[in-house]
Amino acid sequence: MTALSRLLLAFVVWWLLTPAALSAVEKEQPVPSLKSRVTDLTNTLSSSQQAQIEQMLQAFEQRRGSQIAVLLVPTTKPETIEQYSLRVVEQWKLGRKGMDDGVLLLIAKQDRRVRIEVGYGLEGILPDARAKQIISNTLTPRFKRGAFYEGIQAGIQQILEAVEQEPTATTKPARKDAPQGVTDSRVWIAPLILPIFSILFPLGLLLAMAVSIWRESRTPIRGASTRRRSRQNDDDDRSSSWSSGGWSGGGFGGGGGGFSGGGGSFGGGGASGSW
Amino acid sequence: MRKRAILLFLFFLPAISGCGYNTLQQQDEQIKAAWGEVVNQYQRRADLIPNLVNTVKGYAAHEKDVLTQVTEARSKVGTIQATPQLLNDPQAFAKFQAAQGELSSALSRLLVVIENYPNLKADANFRDLQAQLEGTENRITVARNRYIKSVQDFNVTVRSIPSNVTAWAFGYQVKPNFTVENEREIAKAPAVDFGTPAKPQANR
Numbered sequence: 001m002t003a004l005s006r007l008l009l010a011f012v013v014w015w016l017l018t019p020a021a022l023s024a025v026e027k028e029q030p031v032p033s034l035k036s037r038v039t040d041l042t043n044t045l046s047s048s049q050q051a052q053i054e055q056m057l058q059a060f061e062q063r064r065g066s067q068i069a070v071l072l073v074p075t076t077k078p079e080t081i082e083q084y085s086l087r088v089v090e091q092w093k094l095g096r097k098g099m100d101d102g103v104l105l106l107i108a109k110q111d112r113r114v115r116i117e118v119g120y121g122l123e124g125i126l127p128d129a130r131a132k133q134i135i136s137n138t139l140t141p142r143f144k145r146g147a148f149y150e151g152i153q154a155g156i157q158q159i160l161e162a163v164e165q166e167p168t169a170t171t172k173p174a175r176k177d178a179p180q181g182v183t184d185s186r187v188w189i190a191p192l193i194l195p196i197f198s199i200l201f202p203l204g205l206l207l208a209m210a211v212s213i214w215r216e217s218r219t220p221i222r223g224a225s226t227r228r229r230s231r232q233n234d235d236d237d238r239s240s241s242w243s244s245g246g247w248s249g250g251g252f253g254g255g256g257g258g259f260s261g262g263g264g265s266f267g268g269g270g271a272s273g274s275w
Numbered sequence: 276m277r278k279r280a281i282l283l284f285l286f287f288l289p290a291i292s293g294c295g296y297n298t299l300q301q302q303d304e305q306i307k308a309a310w311g312e313v314v315n316q317y318q319r320r321a322d323l324i325p326n327l328v329n330t331v332k333g334y335a336a337h338e339k340d341v342l343t344q345v346t347e348a349r350s351k352v353g354t355i356q357a358t359p360q361l362l363n364d365p366q367a368f369a370k371f372q373a374a375q376g377e378l379s380s381a382l383s384r385l386l387v388v389i390e391n392y393p394n395l396k397a398d399a400n401f402r403d404l405q406a407q408l409e410g411t412e413n414r415i416t417v418a419r420n421r422y423i424k425s426v427q428d429f430n431v432t433v434r435s436i437p438s439n440v441t442a443w444a445f446g447y448q449v450k451p452n453f454t455v456e457n458e459r460e461i462a463k464a465p466a467v468d469f470g471t472p473a474k475p476q477a478n479r
Contacts, residue, residue, distance in 0.1 A: 082413050128410030129403035136402075209283055216279075267312075268417030271406050 008203065029076055029084060034092045036259050040072045042109045049149045056156060066101040066122070066163050067094040067262055070152060074110045081106065081113045081272055088117075095119045095264020101166065102264040103159055105152065107143075111274075114139055116159065118270040125166045126159065128271050134158045135273035143275040295432075295441035302429040306450060307359055309422040314357040316415045317375055323411060324349045324382075327404050331385065334395035341385050348378040368451040382408070419453055426452045 032039055037057040038050045045053075057068050069092065076084035085106045095102025100121035107114050116131040134155055142151030328342055335342075352374045361367050386405075395401055430449045433442040442448075 082416075086417060127407070129406045131410075132402070132406035213279070213283075268414040269410055270413075271410060 004207065028079055028087075029073065031088050031091045032071070032073075034069075034260060037068070038070045040070075042072045042074050044072055044109065044148045045152075046149075053152060053156060056153075056160070060160050060163075064163065064166075065096055065099070066103070066166070067096070067264070068103045068105070068156065068159060068163070069094055070105045070107075070156070072107045072109060072148075074108070076108045076111060076113070081108050081111065081115045082268070084108075085115045085117045085270075086266065086268060089119070089266045093261030093263050093265070095121065095262055097263030100264040100266070101163070102261070102266065103163065103270075105155060105159070107148075107152075109148075112143075113272060113274050114143065115272040116155075116270045117266060119264050119266050120269070121264070122163060122166060123267070123269040126162045126270075128269060130162060131271035132273065134162075135271055140273055140275040295438035296445070298432050298438060299429070299442060299445070299447055302425065302432055303447070305425045306362065306422070306429055309418070309425040310359065310362060313415070313418040313422050316411060316418045317352070317357070320408070320411045320415060321349055321352055321378070323404065323408055324378075327385075327408065330398065330401050330404060331389065331395065334398070334401075335388070335392050338388050341381070341388050345378075345381040345385050348374075348381040352378050362450050363448075365451040372453060423453055426450050 032041060036050075036054060038045070038054045040050060053070060057070075061067055071088060073084075079087075085104060088106065089102065089104050092104070093102070094104060100119040102119040103122060103126065104117040105114070106117060114135055116126075116135060118126050118128075118131060138158055139151050139155045142148075142154065324345060328346055331338070331342060355367075355371050355374055357371060361371060389395055389401075430452075432438045433447055433449050
């Protein structure tokens with residue numbers, strides 16, 4: 001192995017390892033992958049209860065297009081519920097792209113905190129005051145009694161009623177049939193794109209140039225054109241195999257589950273409460 | 276040999292100059308958009324204040340000091356024009372941040388005082404306002420974090436090789452970023468009070 005290719009290999013290995021090393025130091029709660037509209041990590045709801053809420057939300061999405069999800073976690077520490085909630089919706093991307101009509105109902109059971117996170121597009125119809133009212137009047141009293149399923153159902157009902165009034169909501173579906181569930185793998189892939197295109201490609205080209213010039217200088221000029229063309233092909237194969245090696249690693253982990261975010265964005269609107 | 280040298284040089288050119296200038300442009304625009312959002316949310320908070328002051332006056336009229344502080348802080352914030360030019364002037368930026376910080380402190384003092392007025396706290400209008408205020412504070416935090424991130428990306432590009440050459444050639448400098456205000460106050464341990472529910476964050 002030449003010194004240059006060893007250096008390149010070391011660079012690629014280092015780049016792949018760095019995110020892994022960094023994430024081992026953080027102790028934040030992980031964002032669960034989005035597989036269904038109701039995600040319960042606390043085993044509070046029975047599967048039939050989950051299915052019922054899931055059905056309610058799915059019917060609403062089919063009718064109105066907005067994506068509403070429920071997430072129950074044990075705790076959000078060391079973050080506040082607002083910080084964790086934002087990370088979740090930034091990864092899940094609930095709501096349609098451009099319309100940003102997603103809502104997340106997040107319950108941190110051990111912390112006794114609840115939050116309704118509202119997407120940009122619904123901030124007019126479900127303002128902070130209304131979200132707070134839903135929390136104070138509907139969710140908190142029921143959660144205090146331990147009636148979680150009842151509370152979630154009643155709260156979702158009110159959220160749906162509010163979103164129903166949004167005049168611009170249409171029945172455009174949030175996602176086409178093509179598997180868009182590549183949210184997880186895309187997050188993994190993103191740090192690789194920049195080094196691949198900005199460093200590996202030019203370096204690969206440089207390498208090919210250097211090699212071809214060096215070999216040219218040792219052989220007669222005649223007949224060099226055919227050799228150069230074949231060497232260009234080698235270089236293309238090499239750089240494309242590097243890049244395809246990077247891409248094929250990210251193709252899995254998406255298409256499973258029947259629910260994925262539509263690309264909506266959030267700005268931190270909504271309300272939180274405790275019980 | 277010369278033809279090949281020229282070809283080589285042309286091959287190099289896009290690889291080097293491409294990955295400097297365009298990135299700077301894109302990141303600069305991203306900063307402006309993120310900054311616009313920050314200003315937007317700060318403005319939203321300022322707009323809530325007159326209503327808040329009036330509602331509080333209805334129940335706690337003799338808390339003149341705190342109410343005056345909030346009103347004055349708000350008008351001070353209103354005098355600072357938050358234009359994109361602010362991003363190129365670190366002193367003006369620091370002044371802007373200081374003014375907003377004063378308003379945050381005045382607001383948190385007001386909210387502490389209000390704890391003594393249960394009738395006010397039960398007032399439906401006040402509860403709506405409080406929800407809006409908390410929501411706006413959260414939005415401010417989110418907008419600031421996104422701005423901080425976009426400035427970080429830009430500053431890294433301006434300072435890295437080879438784009439620092441491009442940055443220097445076109446006059447791009449590192450942009451100012453939000454600093455942690457009231458470091459001493461944050462260093463103070465928060466008072467733990469088991470009687471009342473969690474208060475909104477006050478160090479901004």
